[in-house]
Structure formats: C-alpha cells, structure tokens
Amino acid sequence: MDGGGSSAAWERWCRRPWMPVLVGALQIATTVAAAQRVTERRPVDALAIALLAVGPALLWLWHRAPVLVLAGNFAATAAYYTLGYRFGPAALSLAVAMVVAVATGRRRAAWVVTAAGLPTYLLVSAAVGRQAAPGPVAVVAIAAVLGLVLAVGEAVRVAGERRADAERARVAEQRRRVSDERLRVARDLHDVLAHHVSLVNMQANVALRLFDRDPEQARASVAAIKEVSRETLDDLRAALAVLRRDTDAPRRPSAGLSQVDELLARSGEAGLRVTKTVEGEPRQLATAVDLAAFRIVQEAVTNVRRHSAAGAATLRIAFTDDAVMVTVHDHGPAATLPNPDGDGITGMRERAVGLAGTFESGPTPGGGFRVYAELPYRTPS
Numbered sequence: 001m002d003g004g005g006s007s008a009a010w011e012r013w014c015r016r017p018w019m020p021v022l023v024g025a026l027q028i029a030t031t032v033a034a035a036q037r038v039t040e041r042r043p044v045d046a047l048a049i050a051l052l053a054v055g056p057a058l059l060w061l062w063h064r065a066p067v068l069v070l071a072g073n074f075a076a077t078a079a080y081y082t083l084g085y086r087f088g089p090a091a092l093s094l095a096v097a098m099v100v101a102v103a104t105g106r107r108r109a110a111w112v113v114t115a116a117g118l119p120t121y122l123l124v125s126a127a128v129g130r131q132a133a134p135g136p137v138a139v140v141a142i143a144a145v146l147g148l149v150l151a152v153g154e155a156v157r158v159a160g161e162r163r164a165d166a167e168r169a170r171v172a173e174q175r176r177r178v179s180d181e182r183l184r185v186a187r188d189l190h191d192v193l194a195h196h197v198s199l200v201n202m203q204a205n206v207a208l209r210l211f212d213r214d215p216e217q218a219r220a221s222v223a224a225i226k227e228v229s230r231e232t233l234d235d236l237r238a239a240l241a242v243l244r245r246d247t248d249a250p251r252r253p254s255a256g257l258s259q260v261d262e263l264l265a266r267s268g269e270a271g272l273r274v275t276k277t278v279e280g281e282p283r284q285l286a287t288a289v290d291l292a293a294f295r296i297v298q299e300a301v302t303n304v305r306r307h308s309a310a311g312a313a314t315l316r317i318a319f320t321d322d323a324v325m326v327t328v329h330d331h332g333p334a335a336t337l338p339n340p341d342g343d344g345i346t347g348m349r350e351r352a353v354g355l356a357g358t359f360e361s362g363p364t365p366g367g368g369f370r371v372y373a374e375l376p377y378r379t380p381s
Contacts, residue, residue: 023093024056031088042084051080055093066101067109073097074113078121082128095149102153103160110153114146183350255298256290257317257324263298264315272305273312274328280319289375292351293317293326296359299344300328300371308369309333323357323376332368348373 031052035044042048055073062069073094080090101110122139264274285293297315304313313330345361348371352359357375364370 020056020059023059023096024053027056027089027092028052030092031090034088035086041086044085044088047083048080048085051076051083051085052090055097059093059097062097062100066104066106067113070097070101070106070109070113071117074117074121078117078124082121082125098146098149099153099156102150103156105157107154107157110150114150118143118146255294256285256287257293257297258290259294260297260315260317263294263301267301267305270305271311272301274301274304274315275312276315276317278317278319282319283377285324285377289324289355289377292355292357293324293373293375296348296351296371296373297326297328299348303344303371304328304330304369310368323374325372325374327370327372329364329370330368331366332363 028049032044032049054076058069058072058076074097077091077094098110098114101107260276264276267274301313301315304310308330310330310332313328316325316327316329318325318327348361349359352373352375355375357373359374360370360372362370
C-alpha cells in the first residue's frame with residue numbers, strides 16, 4: 001500500500017511552527033512539575049532545561065533531516081536520564097519523533113535508532129551515569145515503552161494508509177461513474193441524432209419529390225420534419241441537462257418500449273414499414289433496461305432505413321421469466337452494409353453487455369440483417 005497521502009499530512013503537521021513550541025512547553029512544564037515531588041534524584045537545573053528543550057527544537061528541522069532529528073531526540077533524552085535528573089515526561093518529544101517517523105514511512109530508521117539507542121544508553125549510563133544503571137526489570141520496562149511507542153506509530157501509519165486507499169478508491173469510483181455517464185450520454189446522442197436526422201432527411205427527400213406533383217403530401221412531410229425536429233431538440237436538451245447537472249424536470253419522459261409504436265409510426269411515414277409482435281406477458285421494466293431496449297430498437301430500425309433496400313422489417317419483443325428480448329430483422333438486400341465496428345453496432349452491444357445481457361448482429365442466410373438483444377430484468381449494481 002502507498003501511504004503517500006498520510007505521509008504528506010504528517011509532514012505538513014511537522015512543518016507547522018506551533019508544533020515544536022507546544023511539544024517543548026508541555027515537556028518542560030510537566031517534567032518540572034513532576035520533579036517537585038521527587039527528592040532522591042538530581043533536581044532540575046539549567047542544563048536539564050536545555051536538554052528538555054533540545055529535542056523539541058530539533059523538530060523544526062524535521063523536513064530537512066528527519067533521521068538526525070530522531071537520533072538527536074534519543075540522545076537528548078538519554079543524556080537527561082544518564083545525568084540522574086529527576087523523573088518526568090522528559091521523553092515526550094522523543095515519542096513524538098518516533099511516531100511521526102513511522103507514520104511518514106521512515107519505519108526502518110525509527111526501529112534502527114531505537115534498537116541501537118537503547119543499548120548505547122544502558123552502556124553509557126552504567127559507565128558514567130550519576131545513578132546506578134537500570135536493573136533488568138527497568139530495562140524490560142524501558143524496552144516495552146519504546147516498543148509501545150513504535151507500535152502506536154505503526155497503527156497511525158496503517159490507519160493513514162487505509163484512509164488514503166479509501167480516498168483513492170472513492171476518487172477512482174467517482175471518475176468511473178463520470179466516465180460511464182459520459183459514455184451513456186454519448187450513446188444517447190448518437191442514437192437520437194442517427195434516428196431523427198435520418199427521418200428528417202427521408203421526409204425532406206419525399207417533400208422535394210412531391211412538391212410539384214402532390215403539394216398536400218409534401219406539406220405533410222414538412223409537418224413531419226417539424227415534429228421530428230422538435231422531438232430531436234427535446235431529446236438533446238435532456239441529454240445536455242445531464243451534462244450540466246440541471247435540476248429542472250425533463251420535458252419528456254424517459255424513453256422506453258412504451259414509445260416503440262410512435263417510433264415505428266415515424267418510420268412508416270419515412271417509407272419503412274415495421275411489423276411488431278409481442279410474445280409473453282409485458283411487464284414493468286427497470287429504467288435502464290427499458291431505455292436500453294428502446295435505444296437498441298431505435299438504432300436497429302435506423303440502420304434498416306439507412307443500409308437496407310428492404311421496404312419492410314419485423315420487430316419481435318419477447319418477455320420471458322428472466323429477460324426481455326428484442327429482435328429487428330429485415331430481408332434485404334443490403335444497399336450499404338453497416339460497419340460491424342461502427343458506433344451504432346458498438347453502442348447497441350455496449351448497452352446490452354453493460355446490463356449483463358447478450359447481443360448479436362449480422363447478415364442472415366436468407367438475406368437481410370438481424371439484430372438481437374437479450375436484457376435481464378435485474379440490472380447489475
């Protein structure tokens with residue numbers, strides 16, 4: 001695991017100018033206060049105050065020489081006790097340095113300084129100390145306290161790494177959701193534009209051909225263009241509202257299979273007759289499934305108009321116990337074959353696979369082109 005975020009937070013904490021002052025004030029004040037109750041050891045004097053201030057003062061240099069700061073704190077604390085001064089919380093700055101060292105990723109330095117510093121202190125204390133060297137019980141107690149401080153540092157480090165990992169996971173998930181939403185909007189925009197613009201183009205061709213021979217029919221085609229254009233603008237506004245995170249209510253309900261009849265009617269007006277059959281008992285679909293089924297039918301019908309010379313196609317919607325299946329089939333022949341890797345086919349496949357469904361498309365042996373999608377009712381989380 002990478003605890004970079006946690007380490008940076010501790011580094012910033014160490015750089016704050018009030019931190020060494022606070023540690024020094026607490027260490028000196030509490031040690032002097034505790035020393036008033038002890039009479040059998042050397043009283044706190046100016047040298048003791050200097051030793052108590054050295055460790056906190058070194059914390060100012062943490063960002064430049066952290067290992068030196070840790071070693072200096074250990075040496076100052078060991079010197080205080082070696083000279084026989086009265087007991088008190090004189091190791092506060094050492095504990096802070098040890099915890100920060102481990103928390104900022106300098107675990108090896110903290111353990112090495114501790115492992116080397118304790119025997120050195122015991123040897124120096126036995127050689128030149130003003131008081132008797134610590135006995136076996138005291139040595140075990142000192143080692144236990146140092147180990148506990150290092151364990152606290154390890155716990156702080158692990159907690160920081162977990163928080164950093166959780167934050168990275170949250171950011172990654174947020175980016176993934178944004179990417180998925182953009183992809184969904186891109187698919188919707190492609191489907192809307194491909195379908196509606198194709199209808200407008202066909203109706204415009206009809207109007208141009210009939211403008212002189214049958215003005216009424218030409219006028220009907222122009223009216224259809226107007227209606228399709230309005231629907232296109234509404235759909236584009238809904239898609240752009242998602243990008244802008246608009247809170248206004250959408251102008252139109254979310255697209256779904258309930259709008260298939262309207263879609264097929266528009267296609268009939270453009271010259272492609274689509275026969276619909278429904279098998280099984282229709283049921284209420286989840287919004288994502290309903291939208292995906294409609295968009296697949298819409299894109300498949302658009303492809304028939306654009307790429308097939310057939311004047312008719314069939315749409316089969318089947319409701320089973322577990323899934324809804326949609327099949328669009330025309331009997332060709334193909335005027336221009338759709339690109340298997342084009343946006344339309346790719347978008348339909350991604351919609352189906354994204355809902356844990358299946359998708360198939362391709363030419364049929366008897367001629368024409370077939371699009372099939374099976375979408376489970378239960379969408380993946």
